[in-house]
Amino acid sequence: MSEKRIWTAGMLVIGDEILSGRTQDKNVATLAKWLNVQGIRLAEVRIVPDILERIVEAVNEVRASVDYLFTTGGIGPTHDDITVDAVSAALGVDVIVHPRARAVLEAYYETRGGLNEARLRMARVPEGGELIENRMSGAPGIRHGNIFIMAGIPHIAAQMLDALTGQLEGGDPVISETIGCWTAESEVADTLGAIEKAHPDCQIGSYPFFREGKVGANFVIRSTERDALDACLAALCEALGTAGFETFAGGI
Amino acid sequence: MSEKRIWTAGMLVIGDEILSGRTQDKNVATLAKWLNVQGIRLAEVRIVPDILERIVEAVNEVRASVDYLFTTGGIGPTHDDITVDAVSAALGVDVIVHPRARAVLEAYYETRGGLNEARLRMARVPEGGELIENRMSGAPGIRHGNIFIMAGIPHIAAQMLDALTGQLEGGDPVISETIGCWTAESEVADTLGAIEKAHPDCQIGSYPFFREGKVGANFVIRSTERDALDACLAALCEALGTAGFETFAGGI
Structure with missing residues (x-):
């Protein structure tokens, strides 16, 4: 309810x-x-x-x-x-x-x-x-x-x-965090899916890029809940780090 | 038919x-x-x-x-x-x-x-x-x-x-001509409407801009017929010139 x-x-x-x-x-x-x-x-x-x-x-x-x-x-x-x-x-x-x-x-x-x-x-x-x-x-x-x-x-x-601005009735603002990672998104697809499943108040988007001759991806987590967003971000950073990928806050 | x-x-x-x-x-x-x-x-x-x-x-x-x-x-x-x-x-x-x-x-x-x-x-x-x-x-x-x-x-x-490219069945390509004009589009709205009506194979779009502190507009004529396009363009240029507006080919 x-x-x-x-x-x-x-x-x-x-x-x-x-x-x-x-x-x-x-x-x-x-x-x-x-x-x-x-x-x-x-x-x-x-x-x-x-x-x-x-x-x-x-x-x-x-x-x-x-x-x-x-x-x-x-x-x-x-x-x-x-x-x-x-x-x-x-x-x-x-x-x-x-x-x-x-x-x-x-x-x-x-x-x-x-x-x-x-x-x-x-x-x-x-x-x-x-x-x-x-x-x-x-x-x-x-x-x-x-x-x-x-x-x-x-x-x-x-x-x-x-x-x-401020004239329309709405809900909680959508907030987001982005983490960049030097990996092909296809290397970490399972990780992303599992973490999104474990954090039902968050959506994770994956957006590949090519820079300096290397493949990378920005992972964008969106939520209306600050705590849920932070927990999801922490889980994702830990999983990527454990898997040996270099990450950086904010993405590209 | x-x-x-x-x-x-x-x-x-x-x-x-x-x-x-x-x-x-x-x-x-x-x-x-x-x-x-x-x-x-x-x-x-x-x-x-x-x-x-x-x-x-x-x-x-x-x-x-x-x-x-x-x-x-x-x-x-x-x-x-x-x-x-x-x-x-x-x-x-x-x-x-x-x-x-x-x-x-x-x-x-x-x-x-x-x-x-x-x-x-x-x-x-x-x-x-x-x-x-x-x-x-x-x-x-x-x-x-x-x-x-x-x-x-x-x-x-x-x-x-x-x-x-070239794999899909289509009709005649859409071609277009653009004419720029130093006028507020609201000065020439009637002219545009009348010329479009007189040239049923053409559509005219009007897109205002602000440059160098002046108001202008690009008028884009689209058609699949080269002759109809040229006739419409000529009619529009003449009408704008007759009304005293400065025009330039290609727009901004």
């Missing part, structure tokens, strides 16, 4: 530029790390094109299985920016112009050529949505219940997350 | 290291660009954790709507490498040790400590699977029908794709 509630998030990365390979996504890693600190686990990401039906479908499928849904991309002023339309359709609510978003954009564009129709698109929200502040370029993000609509441009998305 | 067949691919990125933010994925962009050249469109990507049921579900959902499915990650020797098990479960086939994969690994590890049980895991394939060559680290990728199971380490994944 003492099972802890695990809070989860899903993410939609929206945009042809990611699926065409033109742009390297950076928002997945940023959101993932931010969620770790909030005590929320990123459970699934989908990257979808700028096609309304595909976004609607993904919004509805992913939000059904997570506590929070984040989207990045598709909230600019051009014809391919259809995230607000898609989320509204998924929720079955109207698209409205948010009065405060309009006021924010009016102020922002006052010295930048004025608010035209395209710019006004960025004040549109699914009815019932609240704004997420964007200090950098005027156009706000949007929160609608457990859905968070954010910019695609990485530094703006990061700043919107910053505005949300 | 002259509608061209569009070939599509889906991708599963498998691994807790991506969802935890520890590792920045690079395989999506690599696969996307490679697919463009093969005349195949990347239609959807899902990033899923190292949980068997979640991978099985994603394999079956995504492969139902695309011509080809690619996976990256989870084919190493450790306990968290379960991609082969998951794909086999999704397909309803047994996991078997592939004789040639075993021979390849035996040869590779002959001077590297020999083939132990963990390393032998990397010779496992869904029954009926063929090997995709891996010249770099012995452990092969796997092709099973229209499913391609690849390594998570980017340079190995790229090299497996290289081995597949």
Whole structure:
């Protein structure tokens, strides 16, 4: 009965530029790390094109299985920016112009050529949505219940997350320890598996690397429990040392 | 009736290291660009954790709507490498040790400590699977029908794709032209929308940037038709020039 509630998030990365390979996504890693600190686990990401039906479908499928849904991309002023339309359709609510978003954009564009129709698109929200502040370029993000609509441009998305820090209910933050080891992971696979089994509150990931002509691996232990993490780390270090492998704290 | 067949691919990125933010994925962009050249469109990507049921579900959902499915990650020797098990479960086939994969690994590890049980895991394939060559680290990728199971380490994944170049049936390659412009995209949103509408064989993407204290945007036109692409590019350049904006070929 003492099972802890695990809070989860899903993410939609929206945009042809990611699926065409033109742009390297950076928002997945940023959101993932931010969620770790909030005590929320990123459970699934989908990257979808700028096609309304595909976004609607993904919004509805992913939000059904997570506590929070984040989207990045598709909230600019051009014809391919259809995230607000898609989320509204998924929720079955109207698209409205948010009065405060309009006021924010009016102020922002006052010295930048004025608010035209395209710019006004960025004040549109699914009815019932609240704004997420964007200090950098005027156009706000949007929160609608457990859905968070954010910019695609990485530094703006990061700043919107910053505005949300501490606002979401979560569990214990996920903490991790990394140990590097000069060994092929295939030499120690059994050891890793056995130690993970003996420490059920921890997950161990194994990530090989090649450096200075030598094979090595980083072993990352993740947990929400400091004591469990420390015990697992100690057990792993001892096992690797006993087996004759050179280890180093922090990994590469 | 002259509608061209569009070939599509889906991708599963498998691994807790991506969802935890520890590792920045690079395989999506690599696969996307490679697919463009093969005349195949990347239609959807899902990033899923190292949980068997979640991978099985994603394999079956995504492969139902695309011509080809690619996976990256989870084919190493450790306990968290379960991609082969998951794909086999999704397909309803047994996991078997592939004789040639075993021979390849035996040869590779002959001077590297020999083939132990963990390393032998990397010779496992869904029954009926063929090997995709891996010249770099012995452990092969796997092709099973229209499913391609690849390594998570980017340079190995790229090299497996290289081995597949020209092997897959596709349509006309997607080609693109980029034009940079010193304007806020919100100044020219209507122009972009109108030009895309007038050139139905082309898609135009708009990607803002900030450089040297100025706002600009790259407009990327994509098409499978050289003539349509050139006509659309000419129309866009003319419209932007007529409106008084400075443009430059290739973008930033």
